[in-house]
Amino acid sequence: MKLFRLSVISSLLCAACFGGFLFWTSQQVQQIESKVKNERRDIASVSEHIRMLKAEWDYLNAPERLEKLASQYLGMVPSAPKNLSTDFTPIPEELPSMEDASALTASGAIEDDSPQLTDLLPELASMQGGQAKQ
Numbered sequence: 067m068k069l070f071r072l073s074v075i076s077s078l079l080c081a082a083c084f085g086g087f088l089f090w091t092s093q094q095v096q097q098i099e100s101k102v103k104n105e106r107r108d109i110a111s112v113s114e115h116i117r118m119l120k121a122e123w124d125y126l127n128a129p130e131r132l133e134k135l136a137s138q139y140l141g142m143v144p145s146a147p148k149n150l151s152t153d154f155t156p157i158p159e160e161l162p163s164m165e166d167a168s169a170l171t172a173s174g175a176i177e178d179d180s181p182q183l184t185d186l187l188p189e190l191a192s193m194q195g196g197q198a199k200q
Contacts (some may be wrong), residue, residue, distance in 0.1 A: 125131070136142040
């Protein structure tokens with residue numbers, strides 16, 4: 067009889083422990099579900115805000131609107147076809163080297179009224195606070 071009471075008490079104690087653990091687990095699940103629900107609501111709100119910002123960005127960057135504002139406030143107008151060049155032969159394939167440019171300038175093939183780099187080195191050095199090599 068004593069064994070019967072001991073098994074009943076231990077069974078009730080185990081059932082109470084398992085019941086308490088089950089209650090604690092269900093409370094944890096409800097808290098996590100509440101957090102997930104709040105996060106989903108926040109994500110939906112941010113997504114809606116992003117959608118509105120994209121729509122506003124598209125409106126603000128519409129080419130027609132920018133063209134109108136540029137002409138109204140900056141005095142800019144679209145280029146006329148007569149201002150566009152189709153002859154690209156004057157544009158060299160590659161820039162001449164410094165030696166070639168110096169030789170062309172020295173021979174008089176190119177008139178150069180701008181100051182030479184070597185003339186500007188002392189001025190650059192004083193601006194930088196150091197000495198430039200000549």
